[in-house]
Amino acid sequence: MKGYPEAVSRLIDAFARLPGIGRRSAERLAFHVLRESNDEADALAHAIMDAKTKIAHCPICWNICDATHCSICSDARREAAIVLVVEQPKDVLAIEKAGSFRGIYHVLLGRLDPLAGVGPEGIVLQPLLARLDDSTKNAQSVAVEELVLGMNPDLEGDTTALWIAREASKRGVRVTRLARGLASGSQLDLANPGVIADAIAGRTGL
C-alpha cells in the first residue's frame, strides 16, 4: 500500500481544504465518513449540494436567503430607513434573537483587512453605497436615514466602520454605532482594560 486508495485520498484532500481543518483532522473526518452509515454520509453530501443550489444572497441586504428576497427585507413592518451593517449572516441572527431592533440589515460578508489583502472590493460595500445613493435599491424603496454600524469591536471591525462612516457622511446619512461597555451579566473585576475604558468613555446620566 503506497498510500490510501484514491477515493479516500480525494476525500481527505476535500476535507483538508475546509478552513480550520488540518491534514490530521481531515483524515479523521474521512475515516469517520467511511465508518458511518451510508444514510449519514448521503445526508452530508446532499446537504452540501442543496445548500449551494437553494441558498442565495438577498439582493438588497446580502444576507443568505432561500427566496428572491430575505424575510426581513420583505417585511413591510420593518423600518427600512434604519440599516444596521454587520459583517456576517450569523450577526444578523444574533441581533434578531435579541429582538429589539426594528430596522433592516446590510451584510458585508467580511471586513476590511488590509494586512490580509481585503480591500473595499473584497466585501459587499458598493451595494451598501448604492442603497444610500438610490432609495429604490433599499427595501420598500425607502431612503436610508440612519446607518448603525455593528461590526465586531476589534481592529478590522473599526477600520471597516471608519471607512463606511466617511462614505455615509459624504452622503449626509446619519451614522451611529452599537454601544460599547460592560457586558450585561458580567463581572467588573474580570472585564479587560479596553472594556472598562469603553464603559467610562461611554458613561450615561441616570
Add this chain to the structure above:
Amino acid sequence: MKGYPEAVSRLIDAFARLPGIGRRSAERLAFHVLRESNDEADALAHAIMDAKTKIAHCPICWNICDATHCSICSDARREAAIVLVVEQPKDVLAIEKAGSFRGIYHVLLGRLDPLAGVGPEGIVLQPLLARLDDSTKNAQSVAVEELVLGMNPDLEGDTTALWIAREASKRGVRVTRLARGLASGSQLDLANPGVIADAIAGRTGL
C-alpha cells in the same frame, strides 16, 4: 429571520455530527461552503459519496481497499505467516512508509475500551481469531505463525493487546509486540518517565 434558511441549518447539522466539529466550527464550515465556488462544493460532496461507494474493507485484513482484496493481502511476496495487528488503516500506512515490515496486517478498526463500552464485538477481533484458526481465511492460505501486536502504546492499546495475546497463546501462535523505548532522533532529557522506564526495561546488549 427566526433562524438560518432550512438548507443552511441542515448543512450546519450535518457538519456538527462529524467528530471534533462543534456547533461553531460547523457554522464556519457551512458558511465557507456557501462562499466557495460550486465546483469546490461539488468536489467535496462527490468525494464523500464516491468514498462510500468505492471503498470497502479487505475481507482478510480489514484494511480499506478499492478492490476485492487489498494490495498487501494480494501480494504473494509478503510473508503471510507474520501478521501485524494495528488499530486503524492509517497505522498500516505509517508502518508501510517505514518499509521494513515484510509480513501482512490485521486492522481492528478500533480498540477495546471498556469505559466507552467497546467490547470484543465492537472491533474486528472475531475475523482475526478466524485467521488463526483456519489458514484458508489468511492471505495465500498460509497458517499464521506469529502475531505482532502494534496497538498504540497506551491503556486501551495495552488492554487490547492483552486480550489478543491470551487468545493467540491458547491457539499456540507466537505473540510479539513492537518495541518500546526512546524515539529515534528525540532527546533523552525531554522523554517522559514512561518512555525512560520502557527504555530501561527493554535495554539490549551491544
